Amino acid sequence: xxxxxxxxxxxxxxxxxxxxxxxxxxxxxxxxxxxxxxxxxxxxxxxxxxxxxxxxxxxxxxxxxxxxxxxxxxxxxxxxxxxxxxxxxxxxxxxxxxxxxxxxxxxxxxxxxxxxxxxxxxxxxxxxxxxxxxxxxxxxxxxxxxxxxxxxxxxxxxxxxxxxxxxxxxxxxxxxxxxxxxxxxxxxxxxxxxxxxxxxxxxxxxxxxxxxxxxxxxxxxxxxxxxxxxxxxx
Amino acid sequence: xxxxxxxxxxxxxxxxxxxxxxxxxxxxxxxxxxxxxxxxxxxxxxxxxxxxxxxxxxxxxxxxxxxxxxxxxxxxxxxxxxxxxxxxxxxxxxxxxxxxxxxxxxxxxxxxxxxxxxxxxxxxxxxxxxxxxxxxxxxxxxxxxxxxxxxxxxxxxxxxxxxxxxxxxxxxxxxxxxxxxxxxxx
Numbered sequence: 497x498x499x500x501x502x503x504x505x506x507x508x509x510x511x512x513x514x515x516x517x518x519x520x521x522x523x524x525x526x527x528x529x530x531x532x533x534x535x536x537x538x539x540x541x542x543x544x545x546x547x548x549x550x551x552x553x554x555x556x557x558x559x560x561x562x563x564x565x566x567x568x569x570x571x572x573x574x575x576x577x578x579x580x581x582x583x584x585x586x587x588x589x590x591x592x593x594x595x596x597x598x599x600x601x602x603x604x605x606x607x608x609x610x611x612x613x614x615x616x617x618x619x620x621x622x623x624x625x626x627x628x629x630x631x632x633x634x635x636x637x638x639x640x641x642x643x644x645x646x647x648x649x650x651x652x653x654x655x656x657x658x659x660x661x662x663x664x665x666x667x668x669x670x671x672x673x674x675x676x677x678x679x680x681x682x683x684x685x686x687x688x689x690x691x692x693x694x695x696x697x698x699x700x701x702x703x704x705x706x707x708x709x710x711x712x713x714x715x716x717x718x719x720x721x722x723x724x725x726x727x728x729x730x
Numbered sequence: 731x732x733x734x735x736x737x738x739x740x741x742x743x744x745x746x747x748x749x750x751x752x753x754x755x756x757x758x759x760x761x762x763x764x765x766x767x768x769x770x771x772x773x774x775x776x777x778x779x780x781x782x783x784x785x786x787x788x789x790x791x792x793x794x795x796x797x798x799x800x801x802x803x804x805x806x807x808x809x810x811x812x813x814x815x816x817x818x819x820x821x822x823x824x825x826x827x828x829x830x831x832x833x834x835x836x837x838x839x840x841x842x843x844x845x846x847x848x849x850x851x852x853x854x855x856x857x858x859x860x861x862x863x864x865x866x867x868x869x870x871x872x873x874x875x876x877x878x879x880x881x882x883x884x885x886x887x888x889x890x891x892x893x894x895x896x897x898x899x900x901x902x903x904x905x906x907x908x909x910x911x912x913x914x915x916x
Contacts, residue, residue, distance in 0.1 A: 514847060515897070519869040522854045527799040530760050537759030545772035549750060552776060556742045556783045686787065704874055 615639060617730045618647055625662055625705065627651060628726035631717060634658055658721065661708040683723045689715065698722050746783055748792035753801045760802065764809050774812070778804040781881065788872060803871055810859050811882055846904060853903035861896035864889050 541549075617624050618641055630636075630651060637652035651658040678689045687700030696718045697710045709722055754775065761771035781804055782789070789797055854862065867878045868889075875893075879886040 514850065515865075515900075516869045518847065518850045518854060519866055522851055523799055523803060523866060523870045524795075525851075527802045530802055531756055531798065534756045534759040534763070537755060539755055539759045539762065541754070541758060542768065542772060545776070548772070548776050549779065552779050552783065553743050553747050553750075556746045556786075704876060 615649060615728060617728060621647070621664075621730075623727045623729045624649075625660070625707070625725040626728045627658070627660060627721055627724070629721055629724035631658070631713060631721065656712045658711040658713070659709065660725075661710075663706040663708075664704065680719065682719060687722070689718075691715070742783070742786055745786055745789060745792055746779060749782065749789060749797055749801065750779060752793040753798050756798065757801055757805050761805055761809065765813060770813070774805055774808050777808050777812075781808075785873075800871060803866055807863055807867065807881060810863055846908070849904045849907050850900060852907075853900045856903055857896055857899060861892055861899060864892045865896045868893060 615624075615626055615636055616639065624647055626649060631653075633653040634651040635653070637650045637657070639650070640648040645664040646661060647663075648659060648661040650660075678691075680687050680689050682698065682700045683702065685700050685702045687698055690697040690699070694712045695710060696712065696715060697708065698718055699706070699708050700722070701707070707722070707725070709718065711718055711721070713721075757775050757778065758771055761774045762768055765771050765774065778801060782801070788800065791797060854865075857865070863882060864878050867873045867881065868875075873881070875886045875889045878889045882889065884892075
């Protein structure tokens, strides 16, 4: 029975590879026809189009464009997170500070539910990611539910926090103001490592989730923690 | 903003511009031919580059054939989603959809011979756009279900269902062809 399952699993993998290859070839053939047909087309773009394209190029590299919007939002979220970390001793105070701050900057409302005690998988989620490797001295401290799809777990060693935030919407961002940013790999996924003063932040995507982790330990340890996240099911 | 971020932003902009320089003539000509309107064609290509700007990691080299194919797939998808879908795509009924009683979605037992592989490619061509698009976006463009849902303006569940349905149609197509081939040989 086990052998049968194993064979079936290999068969499925093989069929996936073949399907993937067939689709690649299909696209190549399909595109080859299009390229052949239009390669010598004499298309003169309008001035309006050229202007719009220039705007699109600029927005890819300018602070006011798409990247800029991400960065601006990132800065807001990061400061909100920092507020959580710094003043986490009083749940109500933190909630109020973050909500007020967020509202002040964005003019939008924000729902934050905070709880402490055992790590709970929130309503509507099948599982969450928690730290599989917890550095010595740290313990689970509290969780927060920010909006519907962002979940934040904090660990605390009596002095500093490790904040793990996960989003099912692929929209977490990070603070880059006066920070050093490096592209690194976390478990084979591209990640952005942001170092600002003592704070180390890591941002990456995996399996449809976005992760943001922040601590004040060191880069090596931060990456190690990030690579050892485990799923906690209901 | 740090120098690193500025550099990153500059390289994104340059990459986008290079891809545009390499692909724009074919993309615009193709879109215009499909839509019969220069303004709509230009809007389509602009949207394609806006989408690309969020997925620049998928580009290996700005002037590679794969990049051109990648952009053609995006443009085709936009034309399909924005202009064709409402009129031509078949409407699926998801209520009677029961994955437990359906055969498995893989085609593993049908893909051992070269002939069958050829049939698979043929079967891909026979799929409707509504079923083929999610497959292409998933297997060729390497988009996740959520991303496909976003570009096709449907729900992630719907994307999953369409991919499943597409695989099932591929399997049915090959099975029918094989049965017809066997009958012919007898």
